[in-house]
Amino acid sequence: xxxxxxxxxxxxxxxxxxxxxxxxxxxxxxxxxxxxxxxxxxxxxxxxxxxxxxxxxxxxxxxxxxxxxxxxxxxxxxxxxxxxxxxxxxxxxxxxxxxxxxxxxxxxxxxxxxxxxxxxxxxxxxxxxxxxxxxxxxxxxxxxxxxxxxxxxxxxxxxxxxxxxxxxxxxxxxxxxxxxxxxxxxxxxxxxxxxxxxxxxxxxxxxxxxxxxxxxxxxxxxxxxxxxxxxxxxxxxxxxxxxxxxxxxxxxxxxxxxxxxxxxxx
Amino acid sequence: xxxxxxxxxxxxxxxxxxxxxxxxxxxxxxxxxxxxxxxxxxxxxxxxxxxxxxxxxxxxxxxxxxxxxxxxxxxxxxxxxxxxxxxxxxxxxxxxxxxxxxxxxxxxxxxxxxxxxxxxxxxxxxxxxxxxxxxxxxxxxxxxxxxxxxxxxxxxxxxxxxxxxxxxxxxxxxxxxxxxxxxxxxxxxxxxxxxxxxxxxxxxxxxxxxxxxxxxxxxxxxxxxxxxxxxxxxxxxxxxxxxxxxxxxxxxxxxxxxxxxxxxxx
Numbered sequence: 001x002x003x004x005x006x007x008x009x010x011x012x013x014x015x016x017x018x019x020x021x022x023x024x025x026x027x028x029x030x031x032x033x034x035x036x037x038x039x040x041x042x043x044x045x046x047x048x049x050x051x052x053x054x055x056x057x058x059x060x061x062x063x064x065x066x067x068x069x070x071x072x073x074x075x076x077x078x079x080x081x082x083x084x085x086x087x088x089x090x091x092x093x094x095x096x097x098x099x100x101x102x103x104x105x106x107x108x109x110x111x112x113x114x115x116x117x118x119x120x121x122x123x124x125x126x127x128x129x130x131x132x133x134x135x136x137x138x139x140x141x142x143x144x145x146x147x148x149x150x151x152x153x154x155x156x157x158x159x160x161x162x163x164x165x166x167x168x169x170x171x172x173x174x175x176x177x178x179x180x181x182x183x184x185x186x187x188x189x190x191x192x193x194x195x196x197x198x199x200x201x202x203x204x205x206x207x208x209x210x211x212x213x214x215x216x217x218x219x220x221x222x223x224x225x226x227x228x229x230x231x232x233x234x235x236x237x238x239x240x241x242x243x244x245x246x247x248x249x250x251x252x253x254x255x256x257x258x259x260x261x262x263x264x265x266x
Numbered sequence: 267x268x269x270x271x272x273x274x275x276x277x278x279x280x281x282x283x284x285x286x287x288x289x290x291x292x293x294x295x296x297x298x299x300x301x302x303x304x305x306x307x308x309x310x311x312x313x314x315x316x317x318x319x320x321x322x323x324x325x326x327x328x329x330x331x332x333x334x335x336x337x338x339x340x341x342x343x344x345x346x347x348x349x350x351x352x353x354x355x356x357x358x359x360x361x362x363x364x365x366x367x368x369x370x371x372x373x374x375x376x377x378x379x380x381x382x383x384x385x386x387x388x389x390x391x392x393x394x395x396x397x398x399x400x401x402x403x404x405x406x407x408x409x410x411x412x413x414x415x416x417x418x419x420x421x422x423x424x425x426x427x428x429x430x431x432x433x434x435x436x437x438x439x440x441x442x443x444x445x446x447x448x449x450x451x452x453x454x455x456x457x458x459x460x461x462x463x464x465x466x467x468x469x470x471x472x473x474x475x476x477x478x479x480x481x482x483x484x485x486x487x488x489x490x491x492x493x494x495x496x497x498x499x500x501x502x503x504x505x506x507x508x509x510x511x512x513x514x515x516x517x518x519x520x521x522x523x524x525x526x527x528x529x530x531x532x
Contacts, residue, residue, distance in 0.1 A: 013392060013393055013394075014393050015393040015394055015396075060394070082389075085390065090391065090393060090396040090401075091393045091396065092393060093390050093391070093392065093393050094390075095390055123348075124351065124359050124360075124361055125356065125359070126279060126359065127279055127280055127281040127356060127357045127358060127359050128279075128281055128326070128398060130281075130356040130357065132394060135356075
């Protein structure tokens with residue numbers, strides 16, 4: 001009789017510049033594919049890894065969470081973490097692994113996600129940060145942007161801020177999402193946007209930020225946000241901000257034991 | 267009658283991972299070549315750029331200093347900085363430009379140089395730092411290393427710590443160098459080595475650090491340093507540490523006006 005499968009939960013960080021996003025795509029190097037391959041190499045069985053959500057090409061993660069079921073992988077967890085890291089490129093790191101109860105689902109069980117967007121405001125962007133911030137040295141009314149950011153909080157239909165679905169792609173069931181916190185602040189030479197929500201639509205964070213940048217440029221006003229939301233039309237909002245400034249910072253789950261990461265054992 | 271040439275001084279930072287070092291090499295992308303090309307494109311004349319010294323492939327610079335003579339480049343300096351940065355890849359940034367008296371020589375007039383070497387000690391190295399630190403998570407006697415580091419201070423024949431010259435390459439006139447400060451300290455998850463000297467031999471900083479790592483591993487002792495120096499033989503010292511942890515941090519000149527950078531106007 002075969003042993004019952006184990007459910008593993010992984011916390012991982014990655015440099016999005018090296019990948020065509022999270023999601024497996026035929027012929028392209030993605031984070032999901034790369035980690036699945038490492039897991040399969042160690043366990044000798046095909047492994048399907050389920051992330052808390054997708055990240056686009058160029059988007060970074062400080063703490064993505066994913067789960068998988070494994071049948072034959074019996075090595076102790078600390079050894080598994082080391083073994084995975086030695087199989088993976090240095091652009092992806094497994095920061096923690098634990099075993100969770102069968103049925104845990106990294107996406108469905110996520111209570112909220114925190115994203116951060118970093119804008120470098122100085123005239124010159126240090127070469128070491130060129131992949132990790134969006135360099136925008138041009139004039140911006142930052143006060144207006146800071147005041148506008150919290151207007152995204154609450155449960156709204158965010159259709160105006162969602163990527164238009166590709167032709168033939170299934171439409172999402174609902175474009176209503178709940179934003180728990182939407183905040184912009186200055187941190188030295190950076191303008192940092194943080195947004196926490198129960199879930200996000202495709203490109204939503206980059207589109208929210210794109211609108212805030214338009215507010216900074218003076219072409220839009222924060223007061224328009226309710227109208228733009230009500231329009232439920234992508235063309236009512238603004239441009240999509242570049243991927244390189246965006247980080248998935250944290251995924252929160254219900255049964256937090258480790259206060260820092262909000263994931264038991266992670 | 268032609269106008270007399272102007273001498274320009276540049277302070278620049280670069281991500282060494284993208285370059286085959288500073289020095290022009292046929293067929294390879296180097297920092298010197300890339301900046302010379304940008305200067306030539308703006309001035310319409312060939313420009314020779316003289317650095318304060320070379321950096322090897324993979325070695326970074328926070329503040330390299332270089333000078334050049336230009337005949338026909340008449341645009342104001344702030345515009346020149348912007349124009350150069352827009353011609354250069356984001357992996358090289360011109361952080362300052364000023365005009366100096368004819369005869370200024372970035373190499374000869376340098377009073378001292380400060381190098382820094384970053385060693386990441388935690389088990390996992392964040393993906394965002396993989397090009398910018400040397401990841402060494404294995405046991406090291408850091409106390410012994412910290413105690414040994416200052417033994418390199420003073421004027422010594424550093425032949426044991428210099429790269430063996432390539433066949434046919436001219437030998438340097440002297441391998442005596444003066445180290446003003448040689449110091450290792452812990453900084454969070456990093457072990458940071460800083461060494462300031464009037465000048466350095468090829469690979470010298472990486473070889474000093476390589477020896478300190480051997481002290482940390484317990485295969486060498488700090489007390490051996492005088493003997494190793496006296497041997498004046500590369501084989502008497504230790505391995506060469508990898509390039510990616512090394513930074514040229516600062517070049518000091520005599521007539522400092524700007525305390526921060528030690529270069530007038532920079």
